[in-house]
Amino acid sequence: xxxxxxxxxxxxxxxxxxxxxxxxxxxxxxxxxxxxxxxxxxxxxxxxxxxxxxxxxxxxxxxxxxxxxxxxxxxxxxxxxxxxxxxxxxxxxxxxxxxxxxxxxxxxxxxxxxxxxxxxxxxxxxxxxxxxxxxxxxxxxxxxxxxxxxxxxxxxxxxxxxxxxxxxxxxxxxxxxxxxxxxxxxxxxxxxxxxxxxxxxxxxxxxxxxxxxxxxxxxxxxxxxxxxxxxxxxxxxxxxxxxxxxxxxxxxxxxxxxxxxxxxxxxxxxxxxxxxxxxxxxxxxxxxxxx
Amino acid sequence: xxxxxxxxxxxxxxxxxxxxxxxxxxxxxxxxxxxxxxxxxxxxxxxxxxxxxxxxxxxxxxxxxxxxxxxxxxxxxxxxxxxxxxxxxxxxxxxxxxxxxxxxxxxxxxxxxxxxxxxxxxxxxxxxxxxxxxxxxxxxxxxxxxxxxxxxxxxxxxxxxxxxxxxxxxxxxxxxxxxxxxxxxxxxxxxxxxxxxxxxxxxxxxxxxxxxxxxxxxxxxxxxxxxxxxxxxxxxxxxxxxxxxxxxxxxxxxxxxxxxxxxxxxxxxxxxxxxxxxxxxxxxxxxxx
Numbered sequence: 258x259x260x261x262x263x264x265x266x267x268x269x270x271x272x273x274x275x276x277x278x279x280x281x282x283x284x285x286x287x288x289x290x291x292x293x294x295x296x297x298x299x300x301x302x303x304x305x306x307x308x309x310x311x312x313x314x315x316x317x318x319x320x321x322x323x324x325x326x327x328x329x330x331x332x333x334x335x336x337x338x339x340x341x342x343x344x345x346x347x348x349x350x351x352x353x354x355x356x357x358x359x360x361x362x363x364x365x366x367x368x369x370x371x372x373x374x375x376x377x378x379x380x381x382x383x384x385x386x387x388x389x390x391x392x393x394x395x396x397x398x399x400x401x402x403x404x405x406x407x408x409x410x411x412x413x414x415x416x417x418x419x420x421x422x423x424x425x426x427x428x429x430x431x432x433x434x435x436x437x438x439x440x441x442x443x444x445x446x447x448x449x450x451x452x453x454x455x456x457x458x459x460x461x462x463x464x465x466x467x468x469x470x471x472x473x474x475x476x477x478x479x480x481x482x483x484x485x486x487x488x489x490x491x492x493x494x495x496x497x498x499x500x501x502x503x504x505x506x507x508x509x510x511x512x513x514x515x516x517x518x519x520x521x522x523x524x525x526x527x528x529x530x531x532x533x534x535x536x537x538x539x540x541x542x543x544x545x546x547x548x
Numbered sequence: 549x550x551x552x553x554x555x556x557x558x559x560x561x562x563x564x565x566x567x568x569x570x571x572x573x574x575x576x577x578x579x580x581x582x583x584x585x586x587x588x589x590x591x592x593x594x595x596x597x598x599x600x601x602x603x604x605x606x607x608x609x610x611x612x613x614x615x616x617x618x619x620x621x622x623x624x625x626x627x628x629x630x631x632x633x634x635x636x637x638x639x640x641x642x643x644x645x646x647x648x649x650x651x652x653x654x655x656x657x658x659x660x661x662x663x664x665x666x667x668x669x670x671x672x673x674x675x676x677x678x679x680x681x682x683x684x685x686x687x688x689x690x691x692x693x694x695x696x697x698x699x700x701x702x703x704x705x706x707x708x709x710x711x712x713x714x715x716x717x718x719x720x721x722x723x724x725x726x727x728x729x730x731x732x733x734x735x736x737x738x739x740x741x742x743x744x745x746x747x748x749x750x751x752x753x754x755x756x757x758x759x760x761x762x763x764x765x766x767x768x769x770x771x772x773x774x775x776x777x778x779x780x781x782x783x784x785x786x787x788x789x790x791x792x793x794x795x796x797x798x799x800x801x802x803x804x805x806x807x808x809x810x811x812x813x814x815x816x817x818x819x820x821x822x823x824x825x826x827x828x829x830x831x832x833x834x835x836x837x
Binding site (some may be wrong): 314315316317417440441442443445446449467468469474477478480481483484485486488496497498499500501504505508 | 607608609710733734735736738739742761762767770771773774776777778779780781789790791792793794797798801
C-alpha cells in the first residue's frame with residue numbers, strides 16, 4: 258500500500274471526515290506495528306479521549322468509541338457470523354420466544370442483532386451500546402439486511418446505568434462480552450438495574466472469562482503485563498471466577514440458574530444439530546417470580 | 549510499505565528499551581507515513597513517557613494511600629483494633645512457622661501494626677517493612693524506634709510504589725501482605741506475587757489477606773464500592789473484593805502453591821502466648837514457594 262495513501266487516510270481520520278480506518282490500512286498497521294503501539298495510533302485517530310472521559314464517569318465510553326471508529330466493524334470480538342449464531346443458540350435454549358422483547362446490552366456492531374431480529378416475529382429487539390458509533394454501525398447493518406424487520410427494532414447509546422427503560426418491559430436481557438470489560442462493581446450496577454426492567458421470572462444471560470478457562474488466562478496475563486494506567490488507557494479485558502460472578506449476581510437480586518462453560522460444546526446452533534462453545538463462559542440468571 | 553517487518557522490529561526494540569533511538573531509515577518512513585500528532589503519540593509510547601489517556605490518574609495507589617496516611621491519625625489506618633489486629637497477624641505468622649531467625653518481609657507495613665508485635669519475636673532475624681506511602685513508612689519507623697530503641701533483629705524500611713521489590717533473589721523466608729490485595733486490581737496482585745516468588749527462598753511462604761465475597765463484611769465493602777462510579781471509586785483508597793477461586797487462580801499462575809485458607813469470620817487463629825483464638829475479619833491465604 259502506498260505510503261501516501263496511508264498518510265491521507267490517517268489525516269482524514271484525524272480531521273473527523275472519516276469515521277474509521279479502511280480495512281487495508283488497518284491490516285497494514287496490524288502487520289507492521291506491535292499491538293501497544295497500534296493501540297496508541299488508534300487512540301490518536303479516535304476522538305479526543307480526554308474530552309470523552311470528562312463527559313462520562315467511566316473510561317469505557319471513550320475507549321470503546323475510539324475502537325469503534327478505527328477498527329473494521331466486523332473485526333470486533335472474533336468470528337462475527339459464528340459468534341452471533343452461538344449467542345442466539347443460547348438465547349433459544351434458554352427460552353427466547355418470537356414475541357419476546359430482547360435487550361441486547363452491548364450490541365456492538367450488530368453481531369447478535371443480525372441473527373436475533375429475523376427470529377423475533379412480533380417481538381422487539383432493543384440494541385444498546387456504550388459507543389454511539391457502534392450503535393450506528395449495528396443500525397446501518399440491520400437496516401441494509403432487513404429493510405422490513407419482522408419485529409420492532411430500537412437502538413440506544415448508554416454510558417452508565419440506569420437503563421432508560423420502563424419496569425418489567427424486557428423479557429430477556431443478554432450481555433455478551435460486556436462484563437469481560439468492566440469492573441465487577443459496574444457489572445453489579447447494571448445487573449441491579451436490569452432486575453428492575455426485567456419482568457418476574459425474566460432472564461439475564463451474560464458471558465464472562467472465569468480463570469478456570471485456559472482461554473481466559475492469557476487475557477489476565479496480558480493485562481498484568483501492563484501497569485494500571487496502561488491497562489485502563491484503552492479497552493480493558495477483565496477476568497473473573499464463577500463463584501465471584503455468582504456472588505455479585507445474587508447480591509443484585511438474581512438467581513444463578515446454570516453455566517455454559519466457554520470450552521464445552523454445549524450450545525446448540527439455531528436450526529441445526531451442531532453444538533458449539535463461545536470461548537467465554539455464559540451464565541444464565543433468573544429474576545424472582547414475584548418482584 | 550516495503551520493510552514493514554523491519555519497522556515493526558525497530559519499534560518493538562525501542563519499546564522494550566533495547567535501542568534508545570529509532571534508526572534513521574525508520575524515522576524517515578514514519579515521517580513520510582504518519583501525520584505529526586500520530587507520530588508524536590507513537591514516540592511517547594515507544595520511549596516511555598506514556599500517552600495521555602482516558603483512564604484515571606497514573607497508578608492511583610501511591611496518591612490515595614499517601615493522602616490517607618497524611619489525613620488520618622496513624623492508629624486509624626486499617627481500622628479495627630490496632631493492638632488486637634497486630635496480635636492476630638503475628639499469631640498467624642507463628643502458626644505458619646515463622647522462626648526468630650527468619651527474614652520477614654512485611655509488605656504493606658502501614659503505620660507499624662504488625663511491626664510492633666513481630667520485631668520483639670524476631671531474635672537474630674530481619675524485619676523488612678515496605679509500604680506504598682512514604683508517610684506510612686515514616687510513621688512505622690518512628691513508632692518502632694520509640695518502642696524498641698535496641699531491637700533484637702535487623703530492621704529496615706523502604707517505600708515501594710510498583711513491583712519489582714528492590715530485594716535480592718531468595719533472600720526472604722516469609723512474606724506477609726495484610727490488607728494489601730484488598731486494595732488493588734487482581735493484575736497488580738499478580739505482579740507482586742510473581743516478583744515475590746523471586747525473592748522468597750525455596751519452601752518460603754507468602755501469607756496474604758483478602759475479602760472473598762462469601763464474607764458478609766466483603767459484601768458490604770463491595771456494595772459501598774459499587775455505590776460509586778468508576779472515577780470516584782479510584783479517587784480514594786479503593787477496596788477490592790475477590791473470591792477464593794479467583795485468588796487461588798492468580799496465585800497459582802504466579803508460581804505459588806496454595807496451602808490453606810483461614811476464613812475471616814472463623815475464630816481459628818491462636819493469639820500469641822495465650823490459649824485464645826480469634827478471627828482477622830479478612831480471610832487469609834497461605835502460599836508456599
